[in-house]
Amino acid sequence: MPTLSQENYLKALWHLTAGGKVSLQRLASHLGISPASTLAMVRKLASDKLVTYNRAAGIRLTVKGQAAATQIVRRHRLWEVFLHDKLGYRWDEVHDIAEQLEHVAPADLTERLDAFLGHPTFDPHGDPIPQRDGTIPQRTELVLSEQPPGSYRIVGLAETRDELLRQLTSLHLTIGQVLELRDHRRFDDVFVLRVGSRTEHVGRAVADRILVEPA
């Protein structure tokens, strides 16, 4: 079993892999750890057959590493659901606490938690919760800023920095919220939304990060 540190590297790799080749540099700066230390750890992970590494291809999760990382993300997101749904934390508070809880992984705790939460499919940020077998629920992911006027449901975010989360909260925009995209004012790049009985205005920085499905 990977150590706590190793789990953090694996999870970082899982997240970074979507964005193409993972260099030492990229992994290091994502983790806030020096490239030298990162190299040392990558070699350890490689000797445990969790990753492969060479200069040309960068760092790649092996099938084993991929499976381990997926389970860590699963635990993280399940705990986020617990903290949000059961303990009443706001969606901008859950991530940091889940960072701690995700490393607690005795035998069937994850499965019991999953059952207790009613086998949720998405976490409080709309991110998919990997299932027990490692498959990842899919969702429609249209970027709000690219859509024509119409009615949409918020299904996720392109990014989940707490700052953005709080900004969205103050605009009454949360996961599951249905909104109507009324207009895109080209001149100042402002999107006009109808949310419930309110009219909200969001800039491109926000509209680019809201993922929706037609409602």
Added chain:
Amino acid sequence: MPTLSQENYLKALWHLTAGGKVSLQRLASHLGISPASTLAMVRKLASDKLVTYNRAAGIRLTVKGQAAATQIVRRHRLWEVFLHDKLGYRWDEVHDIAEQLEHVAPADLTERLDAFLGHPTFDPHGDPIPQRDGTIPQRTELVLSEQPPGSYRIVGLAETRDELLRQLTSLHLTIGQVLELRDHRRFDDVFVLRVGSRTEHVGRAVADRILVEPA
């Protein structure tokens, strides 16, 4: 804030303190750590004003150390309640998992968990859960083996080794269970109990460890 290791030492001290002077030896063997390493850590804790130590008096928690230890025990027992009541674990399974969870302690997680669980007073083993202010709920603690025949309610255990817990489960003896003490057979030191509609026989080793109140 103490590290994870330091928290384990503090908790061990909290438990051992009830049994009189805590020598290095006693602490070391309780933790399964060498006396040399234990001394090193005790010195570290002393420099953080969490304990005092000298050969004559042994190791003592300071007021600050006592408070820290009490909160760790509080977290441990609250997680035990969660695991038992919400996730459906058996009482002999919860301790090891709680050992991990007790070290997760961001800001108000403990208080939220406490509220979610309905401010429980005792854990699944009948042990009192220290309250937020550090006070410890009291319970009547009569040792079953010392009681005259009569009707009693099980309120706790003198010891909570998983082995004992499973033994009791198989005898249908759990916290809250009401039983009738029928007889103590001096000859073979067997206690005859009426539990619900069953008659159970337990030896001294068990009867000495069951804590009851009159029912």
Added chain:
DNA sequence: TATGACATTTAGACTTGACTAAAATACGCA
């Protein structure tokens, strides 16, 4: 009061996961 058993303390070492500084390598572009 000396001795042996046991507890405490010292000394030295190891592992993990980090760091910095400097050397080696690769890469983009003039």
Added chain:
DNA sequence: TGCGTATTTTAGTCAAGTCTAAATGTCATA
């Protein structure tokens, strides 16, 4: 084709928490 920059790699260091082995202290009792 070579130079400057960026990336990777090596080398040496550190702190935390553990270990073993050996030295020192304490104490009951023979």
